[in-house]
Amino acid sequence: MTTSTAGARPDEVRRHNRTAVLRRLHVGGPCTRAALATELGLNRSTIKALVDGLASIGLVVEKLPAQRSGAGRPSLLVLPQPHAAVVLAVDVRVEQVAIAMVGIGGEILGRHSWNLHGKARRPDEVLTHIVESSRLLADELSVDMVGVGVSVPGVVRRSDGLVHEAPNLHWTDVPLGDRLSAVFRLPVQVGNDAELGALAEHVRGAARTASDIVYISADVGVGGGVISDGAPLRGAGGYIGEIGHMVVRPDGRACYCGCQGCWETEVGEAALCRAMALPEGSPRGALVAELRSLASHPDSVAHRLGEFMDWLALGLVNVVNMLAPELVVLGDLFTALPAQVVERVSAIVRERSLVSRAVGGTRVVSSPLGRDAKLVGAAELAFEPILDNV
Amino acid sequence: MTTSTAGARPDEVRRHNRTAVLRRLHVGGPCTRAALATELGLNRSTIKALVDGLASIGLVVEKLPAQRSGAGRPSLLVLPQPHAAVVLAVDVRVEQVAIAMVGIGGEILGRHSWNLHGKARRPDEVLTHIVESSRLLADELSVDMVGVGVSVPGVVRRSDGLVHEAPNLHWTDVPLGDRLSAVFRLPVQVGNDAELGALAEHVRGAARTASDIVYISADVGVGGGVISDGAPLRGAGGYIGEIGHMVVRPDGRACYCGCQGCWETEVGEAALCRAMALPEGSPRGALVAELRSLASHPDSVAHRLGEFMDWLALGLVNVVNMLAPELVVLGDLFTALPAQVVERVSAIVRERSLVSRAVGGTRVVSSPLGRDAKLVGAAELAFEPILDNV
Structure with a gap:
């Protein structure tokens, strides 16, 4: 049962299909057009148009596979281009913060972390350190961030990334999402650490x-x-x-x-x-x-x-x-x-x-995934609006 | 996040919209075409085509409202026709079984119940009694059933209506869904009683x-x-x-x-x-x-x-x-x-x-909803495939 009563329009269908193709490549890795058509239940001309569209904005490329299989002409593989869409993933823990730049397809392009003690655990300090470190890391890697995902061990409001209560950090009502998006001017998603661990295990674990x-x-x-x-x-x-x-x-x-x-x-x-x-x-x-x-x-x-x-x-x-x-x-x-x-x-x-x-x-x-689960989950959270609005 | 990778085709969009219109009328009651268009975010010509289609198979009619409001010509109301799609709702409880015929729109057209004691609680007895009583009730009301929904106090497999364990009834692995659909030759949905109570409160409570x-x-x-x-x-x-x-x-x-x-x-x-x-x-x-x-x-x-x-x-x-x-x-x-x-x-x-x-x-x-919650929920469960496949 669902009481959803929304109608669907043709432009929504196109966007839905483009998202489906990109999500398939992001989660499942390189794949031929024929396999995309089969897996997504779409016809080949639709897939061609969608892949051409994604290639024209640099999100995917088509390449011959490195290893040939069979005797015939090998099929081109569609590959996501990691540097074409890079998100910042942040894992705020009680004792430590870890950040990573993650490219579309899930590759971790670079990472950095630091310990939290005493005053360094205050929201302002954590925020400043995240901003400075991620800008340094982005410069080092020569990437532009297109979104941010943050994992926090606490009760988080998904709509705006308000950290209502993170008791072990002693944070109450910290508008983490709003503050980060004001600085970065990018979509910022904040999630509960356990939720993001679940997401990471589901997508890549x-x-x-x-x-x-x-x-x-x-x-x-x-x-x-x-x-x-x-x-x-x-x-x-x-x-x-x-x-x-x-x-x-x-x-x-x-x-x-x-x-x-x-x-x-x-x-x-x-x-x-x-x-x-x-x-x-x-x-x-x-x-x-x-x-x-x-x-x-x-x-x-x-x-x-x-x-x-x-x-x-x-x-x-x-x-x-x-x-x-x-x-x-x-x-x-x-x-x-x-x-x-x-x-x-x-x-x-x-x-x-x-x-x-x-x-x-x-x-x-x-x-x-062990200790990386929340970082991987934060990256996936950041990719959600990117994939949905491509 | 969803890892759904299915594409959407135009015929699916049409069916989705038809279902959305019928569901709106079923849950929310009579409504003008203009209100349908606004609520569902579809344009008026699409709504006209959808309503005409539903009217041509008798599921809805358009009528002038009984009470006029304002000075202009009153708008026609689109009404679901209860007798055009009637489901059998069954609430199997530990001490009693209740059945009802429910028309599209949610009206209870007729009902019947009996107590369960000792042997009468055995699956075969309950099944036979449900079949006989519902046929009598359908005859009495001159209705044809198009689907069946059953509430059971136990662990139920939704896919085929197997009652895995209903401890207070002393039922184990009873293929209730399969057996009822073999007799009725209709779609039969079996659900856990608490789940159906929740559904009823959500739709009508x-x-x-x-x-x-x-x-x-x-x-x-x-x-x-x-x-x-x-x-x-x-x-x-x-x-x-x-x-x-x-x-x-x-x-x-x-x-x-x-x-x-x-x-x-x-x-x-x-x-x-x-x-x-x-x-x-x-x-x-x-x-x-x-x-x-x-x-x-x-x-x-x-x-x-x-x-x-x-x-x-x-x-x-x-x-x-x-x-x-x-x-x-x-x-x-x-x-x-x-x-x-x-x-x-x-x-x-x-x-x-x-x-x-x-x-x-x-x-x-x-x-x-009190004691009727499960019966109302069983009816809504039965309507789900009907609304989805109209």
Whole structure:
């Protein structure tokens, strides 16, 4: 069901088709015209006109493939031209900011990052540093940016990029989108980090062939991004949910959000530090090293992480029962967990979740994109309006 | 972002527009051609051709309005013709089945219901009774059915209407959709009851102007249906989540699903019977009467329903934090709760949910459709393919 009542006009159809071709090349890589026609269900003359149009503005070129296959004349390949449309991707984390210039087709053309401590975490400081660093990087690479995508660990309003609350950064109501677009004079998209992790896994990671997934982001806080039927799930006002603030343990620790026993308080970075007998606030590197060391001591996993696994599994069962995904991707800090932890919680989910049984067994996997997921997702977010309005 | 790569052809555009016109009339009621043109963003000649086409197959007529407004010649109204497209709506509940014939435009043309006890709850018996009763009802009303929609309290595969598990009916893997379509030789859509409740509230109930809502269904079990950005939220394989099996109380009562302390076990019918000091399995009427009697004893609400409200609110906070809806509609058995209970849990949600604060305060209301919600939703589900393929 949809109550959409909008009509479609011919010019919209043309734009839709041009976007479909460019999106196919951006996501799937080089491809022949014949394959484009088949995949998109359009006839060859339409594809020719669309490709010629994209080539005339430099977004694609047609080339002979480097390797010949078969005996006949090889077909020309249509290739996206990375430098023809470059976006700035920014991943604001609690401890660090990373930026990258990403060309159409998804290639990272250059990157830079810096740590955040104390005052450097203030919105003004972060903003200034982003602007200066990205201009330097763009000069270095001799590229022009056509759009900007930013990942922030907080509650973000999609329409204008207002960061309503990013508690671990101590940001409240920061008009990040408006301020960046005023400086850059470019379309700026700001998204929640977990949402962008989900987008990245869907476009270029573990979930490329899946259409219903949940990405769990574990940095200082815990968040979740959902792709439902191939598109990101957002709620009212474009806000996305905060899976980390699902209460899993009503008598658990107090959370800053006003609840007790949020998932974040039971399985976030601080909980992992407690489990590994490290002081809370230990450097991320120390925690990751401890977690990775468990891989060679499989017998101590249950002892160290038994309680952690219980709460991780309980939250995952709830997530799967509520959203019916086929795949859950554990991202960021959780990619440091020993494989046997992922296997164990995956087994619990399949065993206990009524909905996992219905959908044929939801898989739980570790993110292959690791720490780059949010940066990749921010780039994809920036490309959306570019692709839609080409 | 969408990775959709399909092209659009002119015949698809025409069908899309025809569907848009009919859907507008079906959902919003009679309307002038000029208003259709404005609302749908199509020009008048296109609207004329579309309306003429729909009139030629009898789905709409054009009439002078009964009441004249203004001095000029009144504009003709385009009206859907209820008898021109009639669907069978079926609401299978744990204790009762209700059926209705619903005409395009949403008018209930006739209805019938019967109770389910013991053997009558077996799939074969229910199926036979549905077929016989609906044929009788169609004869009585002199209508031809063009489609069928069925609401079932369980985990349903949307693609073919397989009821994977309807625990409170003791149904497992019942091919309800296939069997009904074999008998009726019509398109049959089967949906989860909570999903259809959400659909009904969205099209004709409390959520007509909202695009992000959660409908909570409380019958014997508890379920949830979600409308996200105007469309139903479904997961892998078309299954929807089972919000009632979110664990809210890890040390709570054992649930048949294999978990402990599911929301359903803490706030479902049995929990309400315990709260009201009625034996579990008391007749629904007795429970509803007890709940309604609290309205005149406001002082005893906290005493009777204090613990119930705590668990209802905790689950609602989780639902709002995960899905970021603007509105939560409490349906079915929950419509018997005293208004002060709804107000109290609504206040807790706004106070405790980080996400509710972000979206400007999620409202929690009681369903205006009450017991008819699933029947209305089943009719809308049946109309979907009819409207799409007109």
